[in-house]
């Protein structure tokens with residue numbers, strides 16, 4: 143089989159897992175309007191803390207970028223960091239609306255596991271190529287998942303529209319395409335070992351995304 147780009151090959155080879163992570167029942171419950179507010183609040187509490195760890199992760203990706211990278215490539219990651227500030231402000235505002243106390247949240251195990259994985263990627267043992275691949279896929283899963291909640295026949299509740307628009311918007315999709323191009327460029331000339339490591343990190347991302355959705359969709363007793 144002739145090899146295409148890393149990202150296209152990855153998505154083809156891991157179609158079922160990717161599809162499970164981007165068509166989860168939690169997202170389906172937002173899309174069809176049946177979501178329980180308790181589940182949404184649980185997701186928001188946990189995701190805020192995930193995003194806080196993600197800030198450090200993205201900073202580490204920027205530091206690992208090769209010095210001879212074109213400025214426009216550096217600026218894509220810089221844009222990602224900048225966007226995180228408004229993201230955090232949005233979480234705080236939204237948490238207020240839902241009467242969530244973000245400081246009092248206890249991290250659940252799937253979130254702890256995901257944050258531990260990010261920490262591992264932040265380490266100097268993880269090459270840039272591997273970190274940027276995981277970065278792309280983490281953003282893509284959210285983008286594709288939330289895009290489905292904006293389709294014509296979706297019945298997303300009014301109070302969740304601002305949430306799904308954040309990550310399901312065409313602008314956010316463009317950003318994931320830019321990340322995808324960065325990944326493919328970085329991995330084109332990488333060693334077989336780095337390509338394998340990047341593939342494994344991406345599989346792990348999909349597994350962790352699935353568990354994160356499972357956690358959010360868990361029916362509270």
Ligand SMILES: Cc1ncc(C[n+]2csc(CCO)c2C)c(N)n1
Nearest residue numbers: 189192193196229280281284309354
């Ligand atoms: C579990 C989980 N997976 C992926 C994302 C996606 N994501 C991480 S940071 C960020 C802000 C923009 O870069 C976005 C959309 C998430 N939030 N939570």
